[in-house]
Amino acid sequence: MFADLDRLNEEQRAAATFDGDQLRILAGAGTGKTTALTARVAWLIGSGIPPERVMALTFTRRAAREMSHRIESRLADSAKPTARRRPQGRVVAGTFHSIAHRTLRRHAVALGLPEGFSVLDAGDAADVIDLVREEQGAAATGRRFPKKGTLLDLYSRSVNMQQPLSLVVNEVAPWCADQLEQVASICRSYVNRKRLLGLVDFDDLLLYWRAAAADERLGPQLASDVAHICVDEYQDVNALQVDVLRALRTTDPRLTVVGDDSQAVYGFRGASPRHLLDIGSAFPAMSTILLGHNYRSNQPILDVANALSEDAPEGFTTRLRAEPGSNAERPRLVRCADEDAQVDAVCEQVLAHREEGIALREQAVLVRAAHHSDLLELELSVRRIPYVKYGGLRFLEAAHVKDIICLFRLADNPRDELAWFRLLQLLDGVGPVRARRAIAVLGVDQPGSPAEVLMRWRLAVEELPSASRRTADLFVEALRRADGESVGSHSERLRDALEPLIIAAYDNADARLADLAALTSAAHNATRLSDVAADLTLEPPNSTGDLAGPPSIDEDWLVISTVHSAKGLEWDVVHLLNAADGNFPSDMALTSKEGLEEERRLFYVAVTRPRRHLHVYVPLRFHYRPRGRDDDHTMGQPSRFLSDDVAGCFDAVHLSRHDTRPDIAIDAGIRVEMELDALWR
């Protein structure tokens, strides 16, 4: 019944079948961490734990999808040979935030939350902070005061790292240390405001989950629902998440975590690899198993990874070794004249690999920042090479998408001041001032039932210019759900009410209306509109295409991904773009030593993704305006991570500006420019 254990090596099998309560699996890139973890889940279920009592936690949506998929197919496999019936129920798999959200919805009332509470994304949260910031007159002091984004960052780090605000301010924004009192006061008001309006931000999801798990009555119930918790990529946990785990494991200790401290890349959201390395302080009974063998990549690729880790001041803990006997070509370090040449080189290389029989979807283009692929995406469209992009939040940021999400939120939570503020301003002649006046009359923060807010609309509408009142009445009318009306038809009515506003407020209305139709159809299977809104917030679709479901199997497309979103995944071929200082490492990370080391680990993550071929591209010139007509540019230096030792693991390729054939020396003009550029530096 555990036939598939044969496919594991000895170390992996030991991890999968470990018989104690608490296990930590430490392993380098490509050593089959997730394989071991999914095998363990299958083994746990095989040994009698019902699937729905196993919880599998990850940090990114993509990792969550990947994990569920692998668990499902392993369970399907292991059921076949013995003709056993597949266990009923599903493993509870998802990101910390999505599982937290499910728990909160189920126990909202017990936790003191309104049933239709709204979930805020980072942008919404920043807007609420900005509201508070203005009210406190922080902006008007005449001094430089942190902006909403910085304030949210300070607040969020403090919460996630469970550290006093003063400490965080000193670390992240020492320049405003003497304004600590004001910052603290804004944080306090921000918390109160959210409570009053039934709003929940990403951090609140974790805070309420922890509160639920620690609650005298609710806690034991939540804990006993879960027989075993598995956590992937444990090097990415923050202090708050460790707290949640501890609270959930007070009565039943069973817990398995896997991680690799050399791939810790989420410091910016309060994560620290110390939680993995010093796990004994949170879970003293933890046992450890190490996985050493790399199954993913060939030795020349691992040589790059090992050279990178040699360069790290403290050295990463793991050295990678490949299966012997694989004959493989060395990675290529491609120097291109500029970004246009880089794009051409990537396209040519992608197509060349495809000719060799490596499908597009077995190739990935990795970028440090989502916008680094802008030029490439243009060129791919011109050449009609299909691609899917992961990472980046563009779709959700599209204004009309936020509009309908706000409308869905408002339908369940009439106190959602932020949603009102946004939607009212879609009306002609309504700006911040009139919107605020109308909201004041609505009394979103007044005691009483949420429904009473809508009853005050009759008065609030008087604050709007008379020409817009009728349109406004219509969409507020649509907010009320009729007796016995299904969520689906309610969502249709809301969309109908929004459509004229969208047409009036934005151009290219056709594409936007199509998006609204897709988003509305997603609401048909839901039990609550606020759930639909929250799901979209926690799991924003990549593009409109995503809403139509997965493309059919015979289609082929190139993968473009940020390095962050690529963690835990692998491809036959990886193209890493913009390996130039300032891009990778990002110049924003260079102010601190920790920042630089995190960039180095990120680079390490990137080069350990490919199975067979790694191409790293270094454009030597960057245009300030890549799509502009002028020739303003800056000279790029190769990434500092490409030290002599690291670069020595590559075959060097130079491409000139007008010729993308390999092995042509860099042209003299550019060389001169580079030498000169060094003078101005």
Added chain:
DNA sequence: TTCTCGAGCAAGCAC
């Protein structure tokens, strides 16, 4: 009060 336009500035990765 809203809307439009130009100057100045910040810019990312993620749930």
Added chain:
DNA sequence: TGCTCGAGAA
């Protein structure tokens, strides 16, 4: 580049 903020016009 593209967004935010302030100044000025409708």
